[in-house]
Amino acid sequence: xxxxxxxxxxxxxxxxxxxxxxxxxxxxxxxxxxxxxxxxxxxxxxxxxxxxxxxxxxxxxxxxxxxxxxxxxxxxxxxxxxxxxxxxxxxxxxxxxxxxxxxxxxxxxxxxxxxxxxxxxxxxxxxxxxxxxxxxxxxxxxxxxxxxxxxxxxxxxxxxxxxxxxxxxxxxxxxxxxxxxxxxxxxxxxxxxxxxxxxxxxxxxxxxxxxxxxxxxxxxxxxxxxxxxxxxxxxxxxxxxxxxxxxxxxxxxxxxxxxxxxxxxxxxxxxxxxxxxxxxxxxxxxxxxxxxxxxxxxxxxxxxxxxxxxxxxxxxxxxxxxxxxxxxxxxxxxxxxxxxxxxxxxxxxxxxxxxxxxxxxxxxxxxxxxxxxxxxxxxxxxxxxxxxxxxxxxxxxxxxxxxxxxxxxxxxxxxxxxxxxxxxxxx
Numbered sequence: 131x132x133x134x135x136x137x138x139x140x141x142x143x144x145x146x147x148x149x150x151x152x153x154x155x156x157x158x159x160x161x162x163x164x165x166x167x168x169x170x171x172x173x174x175x176x177x178x179x180x181x182x183x184x185x186x187x188x189x190x191x192x193x194x195x196x197x198x199x200x201x202x203x204x205x206x207x208x209x210x211x212x213x214x215x216x217x218x219x220x221x222x223x224x225x226x227x228x229x230x231x232x233x234x235x236x237x238x239x240x241x242x243x244x245x246x247x248x249x250x251x252x253x254x255x256x257x258x259x260x261x262x263x264x265x266x267x268x269x270x271x272x273x274x275x276x277x278x279x280x281x282x283x284x285x286x287x288x289x290x291x292x293x294x295x296x297x298x299x300x301x302x303x304x305x306x307x308x309x310x311x312x313x314x315x316x317x318x319x320x321x322x323x324x325x326x327x328x329x330x331x332x333x334x335x336x337x338x339x340x341x342x343x344x345x346x347x348x349x350x351x352x353x354x355x356x357x358x359x360x361x362x363x364x365x366x367x368x369x370x371x372x373x374x375x376x377x378x379x380x381x382x383x384x385x386x387x388x389x390x391x392x393x394x395x396x397x398x399x400x401x402x403x404x405x406x407x408x409x410x411x412x413x414x415x416x417x418x419x420x421x422x423x424x425x426x427x428x429x430x431x432x433x434x435x436x437x438x439x440x441x442x443x444x445x446x447x448x449x450x451x452x453x454x455x456x457x458x459x460x461x462x463x464x465x466x467x468x469x470x471x472x473x474x475x476x477x478x479x480x481x482x483x484x485x486x487x488x489x490x491x492x493x494x495x496x497x498x499x500x501x502x503x504x505x506x507x508x509x510x511x512x513x514x515x516x517x518x519x520x521x522x523x524x525x526x527x528x529x530x531x532x533x534x535x536x537x538x539x540x541x542x543x544x545x546x547x548x549x550x551x552x553x554x555x556x557x
Contacts, residue, residue: 131155197440208436211553221352225416228349232409235345239338239405246331253324260317346408350415357415360422366552367429368544374493378421378428427515428492430469430546431553434499434535435460435522442532445545454543455498455536462531464522466499468513469549477505483534484526487519496541500534501526 135155142149364371439460446453472491480486483500487507490496503523513519524531537546 131159135159200440201438204439204441208433225349225352228345228352229416232342232345232349235338235342236405236409239335239342242331242335242338246328246335249324249328249331253321253328256317256321256324260321263317342405346405346412349412350408354415357419357422360419360426363431363552364422364425364429367431367549368539369429369493374425375418375421377493378425425492426553428471429495430491430497430537430549432467432469432515433550434458434466434469434497435464435533436467437464439464445543445547452543455500455534456546457532457534458522459530459532460522462503462521462523464533465518466502466520466522466533468515468517468519469497470495470515472497472513474507474509474511474513474519477507477509477511480526482527484528485520485523486526489513489519494540496538497546498534498536498538500536501528501532503531 132155135158137155138153138158140151140153142151361371364374435458437460439458441456442459443453443457445456468489470489470491472489474487475490475496476486476488478486480500483498485500485502485505487499487502487505488496489499499520501523502520502525504521505519506521507513507519522531522533528534535546537544537549
């Protein structure tokens with residue numbers, strides 16, 4: 131080591147003094163090793179910092195791309211929901227128009243039935259008159275034959291009558307026979323005309339039946355298309371449709387009006403009864419559709435956040451704990467909306483929830499909106515679906531601005547996305 135690192139003296143001179151530092155081979159080796167270690171540590175640290183910066187940039191870019199994709203998908207879902215809502219509104223309008231047409235067709239059908247009954251009664255009267263005229267004619271012919279026999283045979287009665295009386299009697303009987311024949315001809319003509327009118331009315335009734343059947347078929351198809359998605363939506367959300375319908379009908383139990391069942395008397399035709407059954411079935415389906423529409427307003431099928439947001443956390447275990455809701459992140463102050471009709475049961479500070487709103491809905495469902503920056507409703511207030519109830523924030527135990535949204539059924543937390551996804555193909 132002395133050969134490679136000979137001892138050295140380092141002189142330090144000032145204006146008044148001169149000193150030196152003795153550098154042995156060991157000290158020089160230690161200085162060199164220390165310098166190498168410091169340079170190596172600097173290189174490694176710089177490389178780590180650069181790699182971390184590059185990785186962070188990649189993660190940020192990936193997060194931005196993911197956020198953009200989620201926003202595009204959510205916007206597409208919102209547009210599709212709006213389109214489905216517009217289609218449902220148009221279908222209801224078309225159904226109302228078709229129902230008016232059915233009512234008009236039903237009125238025409240009933241009027242045609244009345245006309246046909248009147249013609250049938252007229253034909254019966256004419257047939258009875260014709261039969262009576264034929265009997266009277268036969269009796270008159272018999273009397274004429276008897277008189278002629280008496281005249282030709284010279285009976286005692288004929289002998290007691292004068293020729294003038296006999297001629298007057300024969301003339302009277304001839305006139306009676308002529309009148310009876312005329313009435314018979316008129317009755318036959320009237321009967322023939324009535325048969326023709328009956329045939330025309332029967333043809334019109336057949337056309338009305340065909341049109342009525344086509345309208346009913348279209349209405350039945352429209353009701354099937356309208357009711358089945360709603361029925362499937364409630365079933366996918368885990369709701370018992372029979373219990374749901376009973377609950378809504380108890381609150382909306384008024385009767386009468388356009389949806390009242392059609393009733394016909396026992397004298398009505400089989401056609402009317404069959405049409406009434408089909409019409410009543412359609413009215414029942416329409417009533418079911420209206421009840422489903424009311425129920426859809428009372429169950430949390432809507433989104434609590436609109437516009438641009440990011441879905442950051444779902445329902446289920448997270449970091450060793452149960453996450454009992456879904457998180458939606460957006461800018462501070464983003465509007466928060468009620469997802470269904472209901473009554474506010476809590477509006478205030480909720481410990482780890484921060485500013486919290488609880489809304490009680492029908493069917494034992496409760497929704498919660500946590501970490502709000504502002505509350506816009508009060509306890510006891512009744513709210514509607516789509517009504518703004520607060521603003522997004524980061525109060526309580528929160529790592530950033532977001533909404534924590536919960537759905538609870540009879541006090542038990544369920545996945546909110548069950549309701550949101552169930553309504554994707556309907557609204």
